[in-house]
Structure formats: C-alpha cells, structure tokens
Amino acid sequence: MILKGQLHTHTTFSDGALTPQETADTYARLGYDFIAITDHDHLLKPSYGDAIGRIDTRLLVFTGIELTVHCRKGYVHVSRIEGDKEVLHIFNHPADVDVSLKDCIRIIGEVAEQYPIDAVEITTHGFYTPQFDIPEIPYPKVAADDSHTLLGCGRGWIELEAPLDRDEIIRAVKQGRFMNCFAGDKARRKSAADLRLIRFA
C-alpha cells in the first residue's frame, strides 16, 4: 500500500504551537498515513511519551525525539524515531547548520561516529534544499516539514510502498525505498504508479 508520511514535527511538548492531538488531526486532514512526533530534547516537558500514546487518530504515530548533538560546529539536530524494534536516525536540515557544503559533509560524518545516521533531510522548514540532494552525502535523502505551527504542516513529505507497520516503514526509509514530495511541486510529485516504477526499477 502507498503510504504518505511525515517524519519531523514539533508540538507543545517543546517549541511547537499545536498539541500532539492537534498535530495528528492536522496531518490526518492532509491525508497522511503516518507521522513522527520529534520534539526537542532540551525543551521536553514531562509525560511526553504518555501524551503521544494518548493521541486518538487513525494515523500510525511514531514516538521520536530531536536530539541536540554537539560537534565542532556547536550543535546540530538528529531525530531518533522509534519503531517497534527498528530505530531510525535522521540528520536534520543541514542547510540550517549554516556552513559550507564541504564542512557540512564533514559534520555529518562526525555525527555518524556517534549515531548510525540512516538518512539526511534535504529540506529546511519543509522547503527543498537541493544543494544537499547529492551523491556526496551517502545516505537516503528525506523531505520533511519540521513543522512548529499549523502553517508549517504539509510542505515536504515522503511516500512509500509498505505495510502500515512501524518497522516496515523504517526499513523502507533506511533502504531508500521512498519518494520525496513537496507541496505545489507537480514535477516532483509522482503518481502512485510512478512510485511503483521507482520502487521496482
């Protein structure tokens, strides 16, 4: 089945404006099948996990956290998204690191010594940053919203063919079996049939 998913969202449990329930409701209205809630570790309020567990939604919800990882740049962000058995680590919004591409690639390598980096975002606040969509960054590239408000939801997402199962979805991302999609970008927004072609190409 073709799934539409969002791997980077923030809620009122750190610096987002929407509650976990409002976040899920928003993405459900936008036709998503799964979301990951990835609030900042350093602003996290108590009972975060409980709040995610209490979300009443048809969506498959991943519990995640956006880690603050110290490196020579200062700090960068890595999302850790929990499946049932699998764990996904995504190096977030490299454009926000605000260094040269060469240095950014070095920093991704430095972070990869601390975490098993599985993917790298190629968006900042949901907008495509093509300079990072290159083979020199040897990880699957994912599009995500990094949403903090209602307006930030539904800009960049992934679509993939997999059962609606946390571990299956994480495995698909790790293996690059997904397609990046962007709001309003019909050229990059492929149909489900195209996705199958990519999947089995």
Added chain:
Amino acid sequence: MKKHEKNRNVAIIGIGQTTLSSHKEDQNQVEMVAEAVRNVLADANMTLDDIDCIVHGNMELFEMQFQPDMWHALGCGSYGKEEYRITTGGTVGATLVCASDSLVASGQYDTVLCLGFEKLQEGNTTGGITNMADPLWFRNLQTGALTSTTATEMIKEFGKDRVLRAAMKYRIMMDKHAMLNERAHRRLGLEYDQLETLMETSPQLVGELRLIHMCSQSDGACAMILTHEDRVKKGTAKPPVWIRDHETSHRGENMSNLYGAQKPKSTHRDCAERLFKRNGITNPLEYFDVFEMYDPSAYWGLDWLREFLLLKDDAVLKLMEAGEFDLDGKLPVNPSGGVIASNPIGATAMLRPAEAALQIRGDAGGHQIKKEVRHALASGFGGTLWTVMLMLEKELNW
C-alpha cells in the same frame, strides 16, 4: 528654550502590531508592514489622510533588501508623503520613536506615524553581524549578542550557582509572561520546576550562555502614531500616552576598546543617570510601575536591570530571587515576554515603548499588569553600544 525642553508635548495615540513569528511565509514585507499600519490606524481611528509624515526603519540589508522604504511605499502608506528612514542597529525601533517625538515636538509635523519592521527569515542576520569588520579599531569579527562575558563577570562577582539560577529564573519568568501574550513568538510553557533540568540540557552556545537564554529571531512589525497636545485635546480614540522624555547614550568605540584596567560606566547606567536626573527621579524602582526592557539574553536581562535601575551590590539578584520583577511584583519587567521571546530587530526596540504604552492604557490583554500603570520606562539597545530610554506617562502633570 532649555536643552531637552520640548516645544510642545507629544502623545502616543495609536499602537499597531503584527503577531511575531519565526516565519511569515503568508506575507511579504510590504504586506507585513501594511498589517501593522492598518492596525495602528484602526487603533487611533484615523486614516492615512491624518498622517503628515512617516518614519520608517529597520536594519537595512539584514534581509538583503536595499532601501526597503522604497519597496514598502504602498504598504506603509508613504506614497506622496514626507518620509524619513532610520537605521541605528538593534535600537532602531526606539530611535524611530525618539525621532518621531522630536519631529512632532519641534512643530515640523503635527501627526507622525512611525514604523519598525524586520523579516529576518528573508536574510542572514547572524552572517551580517559576524562579518562586520572595523579595521580602524582592529576589529575583525563581531559576535553580536552571542557573548558570555556578562555571565562570566556576574559569576565572578556573585558566585556561579546563584547567578546561573537567577538567569534561568529570569528566562522562565519571561516565558511565563510571553505565554500570556498572544502576539509573542516563542511561547514554550516553561515551569519553574524545570529550572534545574534546563540548566543542564539546554545546548551551550559560549561559556555559560545557553540556547535557552538567548533571544529568538523573529518576523514582525510595529507602528505607532504620535501627535501633539492641541490635537489630543480635540479627542482621541484611545487614551493618550505621553512621552515625557527620552535619552540616548551612544559610545562609538567597540567592546575591545572598553576593557582596559577599569571597566567604564555602561551606556545603560550613563543613559539612566542623565534621564532620571533631568526628571528629578531619585529612585526608579519606586517611581516606575512597569519597565519594558530590551533584553537579548537572560544574563544581559539581569545585568541590565541593575544598570538601568541604578542598583548596587547584589540588589538585582535579591529582587529577582524575591519575585519582585514578576507581573505582581514591585516593578514588573517585560510583561510582553521581552526580546527573549520575540525579536524582529527593526521592530524590537519599538515594541518596548509600545508595550509600555499599552500597559498605561490598560490595553495589554492577557498580560496586563493588575495594578494601575501611571509611569512606564522602556529601553532599546543596539550595536556599538547604543542605549535609548523612554519615559511614558499616563497624565500630563510633570
């Protein structure tokens, strides 16, 4: 006429703001300033026909936009009108109010609309600040507000544990105020029982300065309408707020020249001493009902309170620890949430007197101080040590 004596008294009769946010992707700059202008005209029940001059300001080139006032002519309503453009750094918003006050007080214009804005998402502010070079003074690098010097000095003076706790308490207090202000940008819902955790988990930026201590980068605009006493007598839509006086202290040297054998008097203390002396205020803590202060970080917030209020020894820490700067304290500080919560640079220092004026009017909404506000103090600050202070009054009786 004596120096600083006004030719005629000036009042704020309109206040307009946009919401403040990290991104405003639903508006361009013209639309954003137009929203603030529409709001201020509605607040004053005026039209652009009532405005004689528009004073426009931001940090030019922070958004990579040359002469933004030209682009904004339709948005701010300046087409066919007299206009000034001002850029004085972080304090530009306060300078806009001072300049507008002087333009009205002098008699050059009867009614002036001043407008400060910044849309920081559209530029690289940190890049702009850190690349400022000054070969004359051997300055090759600027870090803007990203400095831990104040934290280090305060720790040396008062001890690490006390200062770190006071700074984090200040930060949480600002967030509690911001949570009551629906326009504020960063509203995190912090609680005092998170103090210990935040001291440990917030990423360090430099020295003891952590991410949580620092101001945000915001988009937003603020506008005010100023007019003279005779115009006020004809009636205003909202109660007038009088600009009693303002003072600017500007030192041209940069930081590297300031630290010799003895640290010189800060521009804040210098500015406050002159302003208070001129107005016969011997105890600002007793005189003012609210202080809306430009506070780029929690450490600067603490240290600058000491300077502005002319406090000695550890008085500022004692007041902070006793909750005297809370909304129900002796002198409420930054009921809006301050700069730490919202920082659209060109508007930031205007939001301070705007907030102070709203408090005097009793019009601040959820973050209105419970007691009556008759005397308000506001401050602005910007690069190259440029301090501005404004005194606002409910009654014209001094």
